[in-house]
Amino acid sequence: MKLCQLPLLLLLISNIHSGHTEEIPKPKVTIKPDHPVFRGETVTLRCDIYDGVPSWRYNWYKGHSSMVFSELQEHTFRSVNESDAGKYSCNGTETEGSRRSQRSDEVTLTVSVPRAVLSVSPQKWLTEGDPVTLICEVNGSATGWTFSWFTKTVSGSRNDYELLSDSSRGAGGKYTVSSAALKHTGVYVCRAERDKPPTYTTYSNTQPLWVTGVSPxxxxxxxxxxxxxxxxxxxxxxxxxxxxxxxxxxxxxxxxxxxxxxxxxxxxxxxxxxxxxxxxxxxxxxxxxxxxxxxxxxxxxxxTIHIGVILESPVHPVTEGDNLTLHCVYPYASPPKLRADFYKDGSLIQKQTTEMIIPTVSKSHEGFYYCKHPESGESPKSWISVRVCVCVSFSGSKISVLHILSSVLAACPYLLVTVVLIYKCCRMRGKTYD
Structure with missing residues (x-):
């Protein structure tokens, strides 16, 4: 028998011997708010004894301890932290009598660190002009938060966070860019706050955005x-x-x-x-x-740096209409180019070949590719992007406008020299005839 229960038992025996058989009251504990709270918030515990007795002196206990940490009917944590989490109970003693109540049932106070979680929609790899939305959420709590947005920066060997100049437009939890530009490339994080004094979340996970220009x-x-x-x-x-x-x-x-x-x-x-x-x-x-x-x-x-099998794929985007060639390579095989299966977005597209060729690439061929060998293993996935070709047609064949422009620009110096020579020649002939 626990020592803290002995006075209660003696009081019960005394009441029985003296003919008093009234029930010993049992307090009820309430907690506000009655849901898991975050570090820094205010929490109040209240002990109520419904017995008609006008005045009680209260005792609060944490866990199985018999040590009283408060004698108030309401005990308030002004800025709760993780060490305050646990199970709480109370009992009471009459201020103008000798009765003591039972000990209440325990209530559990859960304290957690508010954490911001950052995601992106539809994807982090973008082309200039694409729309994108960064979404910041707080786990376990959906309302009452105001959000701030930052980019990750390098300061020597240390990473810092720089507040976005237009951070306030994402205060509702969504930071939307309707038309991505090169300047939007960066590594983003978010943070949330609510109440006064404010409760802050941790900085979120990082979320990069990569914006590719048409002609870098x-x-x-x-x-x-x-x-x-x-x-x-x-x-x-x-x-x-x-x-x-x-x-x-x-x-x-x-x-x-x-x-x-x-x-x-x-x-x-x-x-x-x-x-x-x-x-x-x-x-x-x-x-x-x-x-x-x-x-x-x-x-x-x-x-991607990998210890095993790798996919040999182009570094730069493939232009629409060009060929795409992929190999599956393993450094410890002889020859290193394996006869393997090739996959796109998880679906098998070609079996047992040492070289996979897509002869005329279109935008539909864009996706994640990887290869798999039954003995040597599977390569990581690589994203292959397809650049749309702006072309003109001559007699059924397509010629890239960019190629034409680059050819014209390359020829410009020679054309200019030719024009100047013709002009000078004409002037000299004119003088001769005079």
Missing amino acids: PVSLIISPSRTQHFSSVSLSLSCEDQSNSDGWTVRRYTDSGRLEDCSSSVWGSQTGSKCTIRTTDPLDTGVYWCQSESGENYHHVNI
């Missing part, structure tokens, strides 16, 4: 030229523009959520606009891109 001013050149690479090899990434400028930095966002520069890291070294990863590791898996000195981001490429 710089290309990320990867050597070897593929998006999936073996572990424990060297990998080279360089930013190349038309002026051969060195004002570019290779930056990456890894699957572990780190935003890093090649020039200020231990994973690689940068010379000019070229970054070299000396020995690849699965932790190097992530999105890589080129960043200008003024902060613009261009040409994002998802690179």
Whole structure:
């Protein structure tokens, strides 16, 4: 028998011997609010004894402890935290008598840390002009929250959060961009608050958005030229523009959520606009891109480092109408190009071939591809995007407008020189006739 129950038993025996058989009252405990609460919120416990006695002195207990931590009928936690969570009960003693009540049933106080969860719709890989919505939610609580939006930034070797200048337009939990631009590329997080004094959630999980331009001013050149690479090899990434400028930095966002520069890291070294990863590791898996000195981001490429089988696929988007060739490669096989099955978006599209070729690519061929070998295993998935071709038709054949424009621009200097020479020649002839 517990010692805390002995006075109650003696009181019961005394009442029986003296002829008193009235029932010993049992308090009822209520808790407000009566649902799980978040750290920092206010919670009130109340002990009620319904016996007609005008005045009681109350005792509060936590768990199985016999230690009284409060003697008020209502005990309030002004800013509750995780250590306050637990089971609570109370009893009472008459202030003008000798009776003591029973101990109440226990009520449970649950305290959790409010956590923001960030998602994106419809997808994180975008082309200029696409719509996208970031959605911020608080687990376990749907109402009363106001949301703030941030982008993740690099400060030396540390990651910081920068409040978006138009953060308030996403205060309802949805931050919508009707027409994505290159400037919307970034790594986003959100946070929520409610009540006064405010209760804050943790910063959410990170959510990147990658916006691809139609004609980026710089290309990320990867050597070897593929998006999936073996572990424990060297990998080279360089930013190349038309002026051969060195004002570019290779930056990456890894699957572990780190935003890093090649020039200020231990994973690689940068010379000019070229970054070299000396020995690849699965932790190097992530999105890589080129960043200008003024902060613009261009040409994002998802690179996967894998120990086993890889899919050999093109780094850059495939132009509509071109051929797409895929290989399944394993470094420990001879030959390394395997005879394997190829899949798109989880569906088998070609069985047991060393080379899968789609002769005329269309937008419908866009998707996630991977390969599988019965003995060597399965490759990671790679997204293959298809660039829509803006073409003109001549006698049944299609010629890209971009190709025509580039040819014209390449020929412009020669045309200009020719025009100047003809003009000078005509002037000289005119003088001769005079």
